[in-house]
Amino acid sequence: MNPDKLFLVTGTEQTRKALHGQLLELFNELISIESFSIDEGLPDTFAEGPILISSPDLKKELEPFVTCDSEILEAIRTINVEKLETLLLLPEGSKVLVVSDTLESAAELIHQLIELGIQHVEFVPFKKGETTFDADLILSPGEMIHAPIHSAPKLDIGVRLIGSPTIQELANRFELSYLNSILTERQMKHAVSQQRLLTEAKTSALAAEKNLRLVVDHVSEGVIGVSASGVITAFNSVCESIFQLDRADVAGKAIQLSGLDQDVISYIVTGIEPFQLFSINGMEAAIYRNETNGIITATISRVSKASEINSAAAEWAKKGFTAKYTFDQIIGSHLSMLDTIGTAKKLALSELPVLIEGETGTGKELFAQAIHNGSGRRSGPFVAVNCSALSASLFESELFGYEAGAFTGAQKGGKKGLFEQANGGTLFLDEIGDISGDLQASLLRVLQEKEIRRVSGTQNIAVDVRIVAATNMNLREKMADGDFRADLFYRLNVFSIQIPPLRERKSDIPILAEEFLKRNRAVTRMDSKVMDMLMKEEWEGNVRELKNSIDYMLAVSDGKTIQLHDLPGKTVKKQKKKEKEAAPLQLTLMDKQEFVFILETIRISNENGEPASRRIISEISKAGSHPLTAQQVRHRLDFLEKHSYVTKGRGRAGTKITLEGMDFLHSLKSHLGNH
Numbered sequence: 001m002n003p004d005k006l007f008l009v010t011g012t013e014q015t016r017k018a019l020h021g022q023l024l025e026l027f028n029e030l031i032s033i034e035s036f037s038i039d040e041g042l043p044d045t046f047a048e049g050p051i052l053i054s055s056p057d058l059k060k061e062l063e064p065f066v067t068c069d070s071e072i073l074e075a076i077r078t079i080n081v082e083k084l085e086t087l088l089l090l091p092e093g094s095k096v097l098v099v100s101d102t103l104e105s106a107a108e109l110i111h112q113l114i115e116l117g118i119q120h121v122e123f124v125p126f127k128k129g130e131t132t133f134d135a136d137l138i139l140s141p142g143e144m145i146h147a148p149i150h151s152a153p154k155l156d157i158g159v160r161l162i163g164s165p166t167i168q169e170l171a172n173r174f175e176l177s178y179l180n181s182i183l184t185e186r187q188m189k190h191a192v193s194q195q196r197l198l199t200e201a202k203t204s205a206l207a208a209e210k211n212l213r214l215v216v217d218h219v220s221e222g223v224i225g226v227s228a229s230g231v232i233t234a235f236n237s238v239c240e241s242i243f244q245l246d247r248a249d250v251a252g253k254a255i256q257l258s259g260l261d262q263d264v265i266s267y268i269v270t271g272i273e274p275f276q277l278f279s280i281n282g283m284e285a286a287i288y289r290n291e292t293n294g295i296i297t298a299t300i301s302r303v304s305k306a307s308e309i310n311s312a313a314a315e316w317a318k319k320g321f322t323a324k325y326t327f328d329q330i331i332g333s334h335l336s337m338l339d340t341i342g343t344a345k346k347l348a349l350s351e352l353p354v355l356i357e358g359e360t361g362t363g364k365e366l367f368a369q370a371i372h373n374g375s376g377r378r379s380g381p382f383v384a385v386n387c388s389a390l391s392a393s394l395f396e397s398e399l400f401g402y403e404a405g406a407f408t409g410a411q412k413g414g415k416k417g418l419f420e421q422a423n424g425g426t427l428f429l430d431e432i433g434d435i436s437g438d439l440q441a442s443l444l445r446v447l448q449e450k451e452i453r454r455v456s457g458t459q460n461i462a463v464d465v466r467i468v469a470a471t472n473m474n475l476r477e478k479m480a481d482g483d484f485r486a487d488l489f490y491r492l493n494v495f496s497i498q499i500p501p502l503r504e505r506k507s508d509i510p511i512l513a514e515e516f517l518k519r520n521r522a523v524t525r526m527d528s529k530v531m532d533m534l535m536k537e538e539w540e541g542n543v544r545e546l547k548n549s550i551d552y553m554l555a556v557s558d559g560k561t562i563q564l565h566d567l568p569g570k571t572v573k574k575q576k577k578k579e580k581e582a583a584p585l586q587l588t589l590m591d592k593q594e595f596v597f598i599l600e601t602i603r604i605s606n607e608n609g610e611p612a613s614r615r616i617i618s619e620i621s622k623a624g625s626h627p628l629t630a631q632q633v634r635h636r637l638d639f640l641e642k643h644s645y646v647t648k649g650r651g652r653a654g655t656k657i658t659l660e661g662m663d664f665l666h667s668l669k670s671h672l673g674n675h
């Protein structure tokens with residue numbers, strides 16, 4: 001046996017490089033290491049020396065290449081714990097698809113992860129060729145290349161390195177015992193730091209869970225969470241008092257064995273209606289259920305009488321104080337949108353203010369309504385007010401109401417303001433960035449004191465209102481400019497969600513378009529070319545603009561198919577313009593310089609009221625660095641005319657630069673400025 005030689009054999013090139021690097025770092029020049037991978041090909045035969053294989057299933061593949069006295073060592077591999085935080089933070093019961101180069105190695109990784117104590121998620125090894133599976137996360141040890149196409153987020157924890165028992169064994173085998181003490185010390189340090197990292201990661205996962213529990217415990221109604229496998233994952237203190245059960249006896253148990261009434265269980269697990277009334281321990285309670293990816297959240301609120309909800313709801317509906325939309329009706333499958341919806345659903349359960357940020361038409365009001373309907377206040381009123389629509393003084397009396405005789409024209413008995421009307425529900429303040437400094441101060445007071453005082457009133461009135469505010473402005477900038485109070489900003493921005501603009505989630509366009517078509521006329525189809533145009537559009541007005549465009553096309557189409565000529569003119573024109581704007585980028589530097597010279601010459605001639613002809617342009621060019629023949633000028637003018645940058649006239653009229661030509665000239669100049 002060659003005492004100084006070690007062969008390393010792995011399945012893939014990537015693993016080979018990682019493990020070779022690790023061995024080199026550890027054994028430096030003390031052992032000569034030669035490495036091979038199955039993917040890259042094995043040598044015809046191995047010279048003497050032990051062969052370290054990265055996985056037991058390589059033994060079979062090696063058999064034809066090795067002599068019987070070659071010793072094969074199986075490497076024990078370890079997981080890089082630093083990368084595991086995302087995994088630890090996954091909610092209980094999440095499905096994790098584990099992808100590796102072979103099914104065996106995926107199974108081995110799963111075994112190690114479970115050994116590490118990660119038992120709150122369900123690991124499923126990925127079998128090549130499998131097409132239907134359910135996953136909340138795809139995890140791979142540096143073998144993501146084998147992952148199937150799936151929308152779940154991916155976590156690559158990197159190639160698993162050689163673990164300390166194997167390193168130790170190698171050190172002994174190569175009689176590097178003097179290295180052992182160094183190695184042991186290093187390993188100890190490594191083991192300690194890995195353990196520390198794992199503990200830290202676990203602690204932060206626990207902290208996140210504790211945080212969530214805090215939110216859940218501060219909700220004024222009962223919350224029960226049930227995992228996809230039917231285990232109770234949340235049971236807050238309100239639930240403890242409604243059901244007279246201890247959280248400790250219920251959490252972690254299968255819902256069927258939780259001690260809850262059978263009819264409550266069957267509604268929570270399989271109910272179809274959004275809510276149902278139950279009599280629980282002599283009290284009326286309404287249970288609402290929401291199911292997402294098999295995970296169920298049930299919220300329970302006490303009502304003294306079922307009819308109370310119904311009569312109040314009818315009253316609010318009459319005044320338009322109701323929220324129509326729920327999270328299920330928010331359309332979007334882009335990851336950024338799913339993220340936003342996921343966050344909003346969690347925030348809905350809390351009682352604290354939420355600030356919704358997003359460009360105009362992105363669906364801020366939609367989210368505000370869904371938050372209301374997803375909250376414990378869903379059976380209360382939802383009052384929406386646009387802060388930019390009213391003058392400062394009117395707004396104050398609208399929001400806070402007024403007492404009798406507050407001003408001329410005031411109602412006789414005074415009037416309840418929107419805060420009072422929203423009592424027990426949600427007040428949606430749209431375009432909050434527009435409110436005046438005085439109103440900012442009043443609003444801050446209400447948020448702090450939870451009381452209002454009517455205009456001309458002398459008494460404070462307690463209000464129980466949750467604020468959801470929205471803005472399409474950058475409030476941080478407004479705050480920095482002194483136009484928005486920082487204390488109000490931080491009160492409103494306890495939680496915030498950002499709705500991504502449509503141009504950053506173009507994959508949502510087809511499903512939105514389909515939905516808007518369906519809502520109007522089920523029979524109308526859309527030509528695929530129209531969809532292509534819609535996908536190219538920038539949608540400055542976001543979903544609202546898309547919806548309006550589809551409504552317009554439905555109105556002008558033949559009722560069967562929406563075709564290119566049904567597109568609103570603006571969409572087509574804007575795209576043609578964009579194509580033109582892109583043109584300078586495809587021109588050479590020389591072209592750009594020549595076009596700048598020609599357009600500039602035409603512009604100056606036009607300004608001086610002189611004709612700009614091919615001949616004159618050519619003459620002037622001869623004095624500069626780009627002499628052009630009349631023929632060359634003609635070609636360039638043809639190009640410019642074709643793109644509507646100039647118009648050519650005969651005789652004295654000469655060539656004229658157009659508005660678009662001016663734009664083109666500016667954009668060329670700015671491109672040249674970069675050279």
Ligand SMILES: Nc1ncnc2c1ncn2[C@@H]1O[C@H](COP(=O)(O)OP(=O)(O)OP(=O)(O)O)[C@@H](O)[C@H]1O
Pocket residue numbers: 329330331332358359360361362363364365366367430472543544547
């Ligand atoms: N994700 C979505 N799914 C379905 N409809 C949507 C979605 N986003 C927006 N819409 C629709 O687009 C229109 C505009 O939405 P909304 O009024 O909520 O936007 P907004 O951000 O509040 O606008 P503004 O800033 O002008 O107040 C509405 O008709 C809404 O129903």
